[in-house]
Each structure stands twice: as C-alpha cells, then as structure tokens.
Amino acid sequence: xxxxxxxxxxxxxxxxxxxxxxxxxxxxxxxxxxxxxxxxxxxxxxxxxxxxxxxxxxxxxxxxxxxxxxxxxxxxxxxxxxxxxxxxxxxxxxxxxxxxxxxxxxxxxxxxxxxxxxxxxxxxxxxxxxxxxxxxxxxxxxxxxxxxxxxxxxxxxxxxxxxxxxxxxxxxxxxxxxxxxxxxxxxxxxxxxxxxxxxxxxxxxxxxxxxxxxxxxxxxxxxxxxxxxxxxxxxxxxxxxxxxxxxxxxxxxxxxxxxxxxxxxxxxxxxxxxxxxxxxxxxxxxxxxxxxxxxxxxxxxxxxxxxxxxxxxxxxxxxxxxxxxxxxxxxxxxxxxxxxxxxxxxxxxxxxxxxxxxxxxxxxxxxxxxxxxxxxxxxxxxxxxxxxxxxxxxxxxxxxxxxxxxxxxxxxxxxxxxxxxxxxxxxxxxxxxxxxxxxxxxxxxxxxxxxxxxxxxxxxxxxxxxxxxxxxxxxxxxxxxxxxxxxxxxxx
Numbered sequence: 001x002x003x004x005x006x007x008x009x010x011x012x013x014x015x016x017x018x019x020x021x022x023x024x025x026x027x028x029x030x031x032x033x034x035x036x037x038x039x040x041x042x043x044x045x046x047x048x049x050x051x052x053x054x055x056x057x058x059x060x061x062x063x064x065x066x067x068x069x070x071x072x073x074x075x076x077x078x079x080x081x082x083x084x085x086x087x088x089x090x091x092x093x094x095x096x097x098x099x100x101x102x103x104x105x106x107x108x109x110x111x112x113x114x115x116x117x118x119x120x121x122x123x124x125x126x127x128x129x130x131x132x133x134x135x136x137x138x139x140x141x142x143x144x145x146x147x148x149x150x151x152x153x154x155x156x157x158x159x160x161x162x163x164x165x166x167x168x169x170x171x172x173x174x175x176x177x178x179x180x181x182x183x184x185x186x187x188x189x190x191x192x193x194x195x196x197x198x199x200x201x202x203x204x205x206x207x208x209x210x211x212x213x214x215x216x217x218x219x220x221x222x223x224x225x226x227x228x229x230x231x232x233x234x235x236x237x238x239x240x241x242x243x244x245x246x247x248x249x250x251x252x253x254x255x256x257x258x259x260x261x262x263x264x265x266x267x268x269x270x271x272x273x274x275x276x277x278x279x280x281x282x283x284x285x286x287x288x289x290x291x292x293x294x295x296x297x298x299x300x301x302x303x304x305x306x307x308x309x310x311x312x313x314x315x316x317x318x319x320x321x322x323x324x325x326x327x328x329x330x331x332x333x334x335x336x337x338x339x340x341x342x343x344x345x346x347x348x349x350x351x352x353x354x355x356x357x358x359x360x361x362x363x364x365x366x367x368x369x370x371x372x373x374x375x376x377x378x379x380x381x382x383x384x385x386x387x388x389x390x391x392x393x394x395x396x397x398x399x400x401x402x403x404x405x406x407x408x409x410x411x412x413x414x415x416x417x418x419x420x421x422x423x424x425x426x427x428x429x430x431x432x433x434x435x436x437x438x439x440x441x442x443x444x445x446x447x448x449x450x451x452x453x454x455x456x457x458x459x460x461x462x463x464x465x466x467x468x469x470x471x472x473x474x475x476x477x478x479x480x481x482x483x484x485x486x487x488x489x490x491x492x
Contacts, residue, residue, distance in 0.1 A: 033362055034064070040358045041068040044350070048073060050237045050246060050326070052345040052352060053083050055265030056359060059338050060273045065265060071234035071346065073246060081266050083234045084219055085344040086251065087329035088322025091222070091261035092306035093289070094207055094271075095191050096134055100285055100305070101210050107198045110134065117194045120168050128177045130194065133187035134305040135293030139173035140186040142478035144258075146170070149457075149476060150407040151424045157226050157252045163189055169406050174480045178296040181303065184478055185258035188306070192257030203256045211280055215270040220263040226252040230262055236326030238348040249326035249348060259324050265342045268331060272340045275318070275333065290318060312357065314369035321353050330356040337364060390444050395420050398461060398469055402484035411484055413442070422452060459484075 037054070044051035051069015055062055067079030102108050108117070110131040115121050121128075124139075132138040146166050148154065167186055174182055192203040199206050204222035212220045223230065237246040253260070274280050281289075292309050293301040302310050308319050315334050322329035330352035333340040341359045343352035361368060396415055403410045410425030420442040442450040448461035457476040464470040474482040 036362045037064065037066075037359055040355050040362075041066075044069040044347070048246075050234075050345070050347040050350075051079050052343055052347075052350055052355065053079050053081055053085070053234075053265045054355075054359065055081060055269060055342040056363065057269050057272055057340040057342070058363075060269075060276065062266065062269055069347070071232075073235070073237065079234060079346070080232075082219070082232055082264055083344075084230055084232045084262050084264050085234050085329060085346060086223070086236065086259070086322075086324055086327040087261050087263055087331075087344060088259045088324035088327055089185075090320050090322035090329040090331055091256075091259045092188050093320055094211060094222075094261055094306070095188050095195075095203065095257045096289055096306035097211060097281065097285075098195050098203060098207050099130065099134065099191055100288055101281060102195065102198055102206075104281065104285065108194070114138075114190060114194070117197050118190060120164075121190075122168060122170060124173055126173075126177050130191070131293075132177050133191055135181070135301065135303055136183050136187060137178050137181055137293060137295065137301075138184065138187050139175045139177050139180070139182075140167070140184050140190075141170050141174055141480070141482075142184045143167050143186045143189060145476050145479040146407060149474070149479065149482065150409050155252065157254065159254045160189075160193065160256075163255045164193065166407075169408070171406055172481055172483075174478075176296075181293070181295065181301050182478060188258035189255055190257070192255070195257075207261075211271075214280055215274060217263065217267040217270050220261065220267045220271075222256045222260050223262050224254050224256050224260060226254055232264070233262065234344075234346040236346045236348075238326045246347075251325045259322065263344075265344055268342045268344075272331065272333060272342070275335065276338065312360070312368075313371065315364065315367060323348075328352050332356045332360060334360065334364065337367065339364065392418055400469070401425070401487045402472060403487045404474075404482055404484045406482060410487070416441075420450070 041052060041054070045068055049069045050073065051067070053067050054065060056064040065081035067081060067083060069079050071077045071079045071083045099108070099110065103110055108130065111129050114128045114130060114133060115123065128138045128140070143163050143166050147158070150166070152158065167190070174180070195201070195203045195206050201209070202224060204224045207222055211217070219232065221230070235248060236250050238249045239246055275286060278286050289305050290307060290309060292304050295301065302308055306320060310317055310319075316336055317332060317334055319330065319332040326346060326348040328345040328348065328350045330343045331340065339360075341356040343356040343359070345352050392415065398420060399414050401410050401412050412423045412425060413420050415421070422440045422442060440453040440455070442452060442459070445451050445458070450459050451457070452459065457474065459472045459474050461469055462471045462473060469486060471483055471485045474484060476482070
C-alpha cells in the first residue's frame, strides 16, 4: 500500500538557445558550462532511458534548452524542449492564478467561506476560507490519500464527481482551519470546482482564455479528459528495479486544480516571465500570488498560493515541484537575478528538484553561498520500532471487521501465522489486499498501536466503557483521525 501525494542515437546534441533560436556555443566558458549541465543529466542518456527536458531562462529569454532521454520508449522518440509533460502539482500556481483573476473580476473574495460556493461540503462548525485552500491551512483531508485508503485503483479513470463525493463524506478535519499547515490536494481540487461554479467555465476553459492564450502558451492546457490527445506528449515511466527496464505510469484522472496541467519548458518561459511583466493580472496580482500564508497565531509560512517562497544558498527563490504517475517537474525561479530553471521529467525517480538546483549552481556559482553540510536527523524517515511483546491471545482480541462510512470500505483484521493480517472489503463482498493484491500485516509499535506494514500508516485501537474493542483510529499523513467502527465485535 503506497500513498502517492502528479536513447539510442536520438536525443538532441548540445544547443545553446537565445530567444528560441539555436546558435553554436560561442566560447570556451559556454562550452564548459554546457558540459557541466550535461553531466547533471548524464545518467538519463543511456539507451532506452526516459529522461528530462531542461529550460534555463535569464532576462526573459531561454539561454539554454535541451532534451535528455526518450519521450516515448516504444517509438524511440527523443525528448526535446517542445515535449509536453504532465507537471503534477506545479499546476497549482495556475489554479491559484485563476482564483485571483476571478477576485480581480469581482466574482469572489479569497476570504469567502468555501461553503458559499460548495454548500454540500460538510459544515464543520468552523469557517474554511478560499485563502485556507490556497495556503494548505484548511484542515481538509487529502482526497488522494482517501482514495487510496478506500482501495480505489489509482490507475483507473476518476472524475470530479468521484473526488467531490469522497470529500463531502468526510465528517472531521485534520485540524482547526488556520491552526496548522498540511499539504492537501483537496483544497486545490475544490478551487477548480469554485472556478467552474463562479465563472460558468471549467478550469481548463477559464485558464485557456485568461492565462494560456494571452501569454501565447500554445502547447499548454489542463487535461480533464483521459481520452484527449496532446501533441508532442511525453509518456511517463517508472523503473522496474531489479532486472532493469521500465513500466508505463500515466494518469487517467480527470479532475483538475491540484494537477493536470500539461506543458513544455518552452511554454513555461512565458509564464515565468509574467512574474516580471505582470501582463496577466498586473503588479497587485503578482504581489498577492506570492504573499506567504500565515497561521492563526501569526506564524509566516514558506507557502504562498501554489508557490513555495524560500532561500537557496543565500538567494531568494520562488518554486514548486510536481509529481504524478511517472511524471516529475520543477520550476525554480530566482527573482532578484531574473533567472529560472524548468526541469520536466517522465521518469518517477528523476528528481528534477535536485537537478534544477544543480543547474542553478552552475549558472549562479559566483552568487551562491557555500553549501551547508546537512545534519542527519536520526529520527527522520524512521518507522516506529515494532514491539514483539503481544501474545497470540492478545492479538486475537483485535480480530474483526471494521467499517468506515467516510471511505465506504471495511478493513478486516484476522490472525494468520501469529500476526494480524489486514485485508480490505470490496463492493463485491470479497476481501483482498491493497493495490498489489497482497494483504498487509500489522506491526505492534506500542500499547494498542499498530503500523500497517511499512507504509507509515498507523492505527490506534479504541475500547468502549466495558473495555471491549469498539473501533480504531487511522492516521495516514495528510489524512488524520479516520474512524473505523467494529461491526462484528469479537469474531469474523
């Protein structure tokens, strides 16, 4: 169970591009820099490998662009600067921009209650604003995590209605709105619903009319139909691991807002430059979209509206990454240097976040502070230790079926070879494993607390007044406090 939170003799030879026109590298210094950049992507140029498209922008022009690896392994098609990728959560800035443009048009306020536009959303007794959605401070559970917990096949077609129905079934929040920051795709999906209900146009249509067409981003769109064809689209892949090779990993989701923008590094230059020109939205718009969020206690966040505002080696940056299926993306901007790096990839482990910063290191070497040595956090990414002290009789007491009406699924716990085995109940009535078809086993980590396999998902057993096991609470990162009531106490 994995929770997601988006060549052979074919790839381009080194080209330096200025204003979109290819020219020969003009100096030894440029050749040295090109060689250094190529080295960042050298591992993606082996025969048959997916890879990345790179765009380096300075003063409103592309100063370097290149494709590394294959856009389509089956057809042996090389990645180029014109290749189109799904940019996953890097899309969120376009959703935020659409909301702010609607605000400029006087059709909404970011301080409005979300239920003004989505009244079917549960009334939690606390106001959730559009601004909470934009800043990930709403407390709403992440719908992608909910879908996985409900054992919805993430390779299947899912629609706006599927996502909305899952969200409105939720009876509790992760936390009080504005009290914490926790990344949630739910907020940005709901923003797409608001755009449609306020403007009368889908997010795809609104963004095309108000952002992409005015900026002449002719190869950019929200993809909200899994059957639609997109010219020059790169397919996406995951590495198989042992034995080598790749598997196809593209999304059939049709909901937008939290992701789904398809674009190229050439088109992204035009959006990136808008952060200087203000052609779309004007200067007030630029200030608002980059304004960092605040918690109720006044703490300033690094997150703005679909953008992360932070320092990198002493320089101010504005950025956002993306990951969906086998696609990975990063758009990294250094506003004070009028310099940006766009890195779009079609391989799940490509790490464009790191590669974009390595490219920036090459171009901005004389301006960057020395790299700080990372101190290892001994507790980071470590799973809780398993406690092997529970007897078989103790484990038997937890057996039973546990139902979540928020997810519409039953989790079954039963003893198998001295361990608690967890399987999921499907609509057919049959019980089976999660995505991989295999059951998960519970690992006791404390008093009536268990870890589900190696997922990082935990459950905490709850008892009633008679001290009988009555339910459990499930916590899964971006989704907290899911209640599963025991429907058949004491037996299967």
